[in-house]
Amino acid sequence: MPIIEVNNVRKSFDKLGVLSDISFTVEKGEVVCLIGPSGSGKSTMLRCINLLEDIDEGQIVVLGQDINKIKDINAYRKQVGMVFQQFNLFANMNVIENCILAQVKVLKKDRKSAEETAMEQLKKVGMGDFVYAYPSTLSGGQKQRVAIARALCMNPEILLFDEPTSALDPEMVGEVLSVIKDLANEDMTMIVVTHEMGFAKDVADKVIFMDDGLIVEEGKPEQIFNNPKNERTRQFLSRIL
Amino acid sequence: MSFQKCFEIILKYYPSFLLGIRTTLIVALSGTLIGLIIGLFVGGIRAIKLDKTASGLNKTLKAIIDAILKVYIEVFRGTPMMVQAVFIYYLVYTNIVHWNKMVAAIFVISINTGAYMAEIVRSGIQAVDPGQNEAARSLGMSSMQTMMNIVLPQAIKNAFPAIGNELIVNIKDSSVLMIISITELMFQSNSIAGTTYRFTETYFVTAMIYLSLTTISSIILNAIEKKLNHTRTSLPQSDTNAHSMTIAQKGADYADN
Numbered sequence: 001m002p003i004i005e006v007n008n009v010r011k012s013f014d015k016l017g018v019l020s021d022i023s024f025t026v027e028k029g030e031v032v033c034l035i036g037p038s039g040s041g042k043s044t045m046l047r048c049i050n051l052l053e054d055i056d057e058g059q060i061v062v063l064g065q066d067i068n069k070i071k072d073i074n075a076y077r078k079q080v081g082m083v084f085q086q087f088n089l090f091a092n093m094n095v096i097e098n099c100i101l102a103q104v105k106v107l108k109k110d111r112k113s114a115e116e117t118a119m120e121q122l123k124k125v126g127m128g129d130f131v132y133a134y135p136s137t138l139s140g141g142q143k144q145r146v147a148i149a150r151a152l153c154m155n156p157e158i159l160l161f162d163e164p165t166s167a168l169d170p171e172m173v174g175e176v177l178s179v180i181k182d183l184a185n186e187d188m189t190m191i192v193v194t195h196e197m198g199f200a201k202d203v204a205d206k207v208i209f210m211d212d213g214l215i216v217e218e219g220k221p222e223q224i225f226n227n228p229k230n231e232r233t234r235q236f237l238s239r240i241l
Numbered sequence: 242m243s244f245q246k247c248f249e250i251i252l253k254y255y256p257s258f259l260l261g262i263r264t265t266l267i268v269a270l271s272g273t274l275i276g277l278i279i280g281l282f283v284g285g286i287r288a289i290k291l292d293k294t295a296s297g298l299n300k301t302l303k304a305i306i307d308a309i310l311k312v313y314i315e316v317f318r319g320t321p322m323m324v325q326a327v328f329i330y331y332l333v334y335t336n337i338v339h340w341n342k343m344v345a346a347i348f349v350i351s352i353n354t355g356a357y358m359a360e361i362v363r364s365g366i367q368a369v370d371p372g373q374n375e376a377a378r379s380l381g382m383s384s385m386q387t388m389m390n391i392v393l394p395q396a397i398k399n400a401f402p403a404i405g406n407e408l409i410v411n412i413k414d415s416s417v418l419m420i421i422s423i424t425e426l427m428f429q430s431n432s433i434a435g436t437t438y439r440f441t442e443t444y445f446v447t448a449m450i451y452l453s454l455t456t457i458s459s460i461i462l463n464a465i466e467k468k469l470n471h472t473r474t475s476l477p478q479s480d481t482n483a484h485s486m487t488i489a490q491k492g493a494d495y496a497d498n
Contacts, residue, residue, distance in 0.1 A: 050379055073292060078381030088376035092394045101390060102380035147376075154380060 001064075003028045003158065003189055004049065009058035011044060018044045020213040022058070026158075026206075029187040033200035033221075036210035037236060042193040043085075045210070046160050049191070050082050063157060078106050081151030085163040087143040089135035089150070095122065096131040099150045107154065114153075121149040125179050141172030145179055152183075159183065161192040177203075197240055201225050209233045246442040254433045261429030262450060264343075268418060268425060269411040272350030276411075277404060279351065280358020283310050285393060287359065288366040289384055310359070317356035323417040325349050330421045346418045346425075354407055361407070365400030366392055398469055405462035409455050416451075426450060 002025035011019040019041045026032050034042040047053040049060060051073055060067050063079060070076050090098050099118035103109045109117070122128050125145040135143055144164055151159060161180065165173040177199045184190065184203045194200055200207055201221045208218040209230075217230045228234045251258070287310055291303055317325065330345045369392050377387040397404070416427035426447060434443040 052375055052379065074378075074381040074383055076381075077379055080379075082376075082379040084372060084376060086370075086372050088370070088372035090373060090376070090391050091370075092391065092398070102377070102382055105386050105390070106381040150380070 002026055003030075003063060004191070005059075005061040006045075006049075007059040007061070009045070009048065009055050009060060011041075011048065011053065011055050011057075018213055019048070019055070022210075022213070022215055024208055024215060024218060026189060026191060028189055030205045031184045031188075031190045031192065031203055032206045032208060033204040034191065034193045034208050034210060035195070035197065035200055035236075036216075039212075040210040041213045042210050043162050046082075046162050046191060046193050050077060050080055050160055052082075074106065078102075078154050079157045081154055081156035081159045083144070083147050083151055083159065083161045083164050085166050087135070087140070087147045087167070089138075089143055089146055091135055094132050094134050095127060095138075095146050098135070098146060099153045102150070103153055117153050117155075118149070121152045122146070124152070124182075125149045126175075139172060140168045141175045144168065144172075144176045148176075148179055148183075158189045158191070161190065161194070163193050163195065165194070165196055195240070197225065197237070209236065211236070242441045242445060246439055247446055250433065250437060250439060250442055251446055254437075257429045257433055258426070258446070258450065260424055261426035262454070264423060264425040264429075265412060265415050265427075266454070268343075268346050268350055268415045268423070269408065271347050272354050272415070273404075273408045273411050275347070275351035276354025276358045276407065279355030280360075280362045281393065281397075283313070283355065283359035284362025284366065284396075285388055286310065288363050288392075289388060292384065314356045314359055317353050318360075321417070322349065322353045322414060323420050325353060326418055326421050342421055342423045345421060346415075346423045350411060350415060350418065354411060357407060358404065361400050361403045362393075362396060364403075365396035365398075368399045369395045401466055401469060402462075405458075405466070408462065409458055412454050412458060413451060 004026040006022055006024050009019055009022045010017075022041070022045060024032075034045065036042055044053060048055050049062065049067070051067060051070075055068060062076075065076070067076060089095075090101065093101065096115065096118050099122060100111065100114045103114035103117060104111060107114075119128065119131070122131060125148055127142060127145050127149060130138065130142065130146075135146070138146065148164075164180065165176050168176060173196065177196060180190070180192065181199075181203050192200075192204075204221045206218060207221045207224040209216045209224060209228075209232075211232055217224060217228060217233045223229075224233065225237065228237060287307060289303075291300055295303075326346070326349045329349055330340075330342070333340055333345065373391050373395065374387055377391045378384070382390070415425055418425055419428035419431065422428060430443055430447040434440045437443060
């Protein structure tokens with residue numbers, strides 16, 4: 001059974017249609033990359049899965065529950081981690097407090113074990129030396145790695161990445177993608193909205209190409225990148241690759 | 242006006258001036274602090290947005306509380322503190338309890354400041370990046386937890402200059418509380434001027450005292466503000482830890498492919 005099932009989802013902001021009839025599934029342990037031009041609805045789709053946006057029609061089933069009928073949003077959200085384009089580290093806290101806060105407040109862990117988990121995850125993303133640094137003193141790549149560690153501290157079932165490298169300079173893109181790739185190798189279920197085609201080709205189990213609120217084409221990365229069926233996909237990829 | 246006379250007045254009446262300064266500072270400081278606490282509650286509550294899944298009862302309750310708070314802010318920002326002071330003092334004095342004038346003065350200045358602080362806090366909250374809120378919520382934190390742990394601390398920092406400004410305003414504007422005859426600086430000055438018949442000299446001294454109090458407060462507030470901003474100013478560091486280097490290296494290999 002798929003871990004995420006999106007069925008005929010529609011959404012519009014006022015009169016502007018953003019998602020028109022989107023359906024796809026994600027299996028456990030799968031890495032799905034959402035690609036497509038800006039304004040195609042990729043980020044909105046991702047935000048709907050984390051209930052940061054509401055859908056107008058259709059159904060999103062995650063971990064066996066229809067998420068738009070959930071009463072306790074917070075209990076749901078702790079199972080689904082999210083990493084943002086702008087990192088969104090808590091500016092009033094240092095790196096380790098960023099990772100501890102939600103563990104204590106949401107998972108009700110005691111401080112000591114929360115601290116251990118935080119250290120473990122920070123080391124994993126290579127930020128073990130920066131636990132007392134404030135976000136404003138870190139580079140973009142470092143911030144994003146902390147943001148990933150913060151999400152991992154909640155031990156989520158699913159991780160959502162909303163253009164995790166789009167705000168980074170080219171040299172820092174690699175360090176963040178390599179952390180995400182490590183997670184893929186550990187069979188974390190992930191949906192990644194990205195413009196990094198090399199990464200998508202390399203890591204994704206499935207690539208979904210969206211344009212204008214529709215899924216134009218989906219399939220294995222080899223097929224999408226080497227042998228796209230749709231004219232629009234070909235056109236998009238020829239400009240990017 | 243003669244400076245000679247000014248010095249004579251200071252020398253002769255300094256105990257009265259000192260009492261005035263003391264009362265003014267007590268009223269202004271406690272008024273600003275209590276006002277800030279009121280402002281945090283009122284501004285915080287007004288800034289909370291309920292989830293779409295919140296029950297109808299909670300939504301109605303929130304709407305009613307919001308309306309009451311809005312009326313509170315409008316009334317206390319829209320009427321002079323002098324009028325509030327006499328009205329509230331006599332209202333309570335004649336109908337409820339013969340209360341102490343100092344208590345009345347601190348009460349009035351606190352709720353008056355609270356109304357301004359509520360708006361200051363609210364603007365501070367609005368200046369916090371919405372991404373902070375989204376990140377906290379995406380980790381499963383409730384809107385209340387997010388407000389208390391993430392948004393308010395940053396909002397206070399954003400709003401600190403405006404909060405400090407309220408202290409300065411209160412040091413000066415507490416002078417209107419002489420209307421309920423507490424022994425603050427303006428009230429004391431009136432007595433001294435009435436005794437000496439040296440109005441110009443007495444009020445010149447008074448003005449200088451107010452100016453010194455506000456200047457010293459500004460210096461202290463600036464020092465605190467500098468301290469608050471201290472941790473955010475260092476430059477990016479490079480990560481040279483061995484494990485981090487491997488991650489960066491893997492990243493570089495990766496980018497080459």
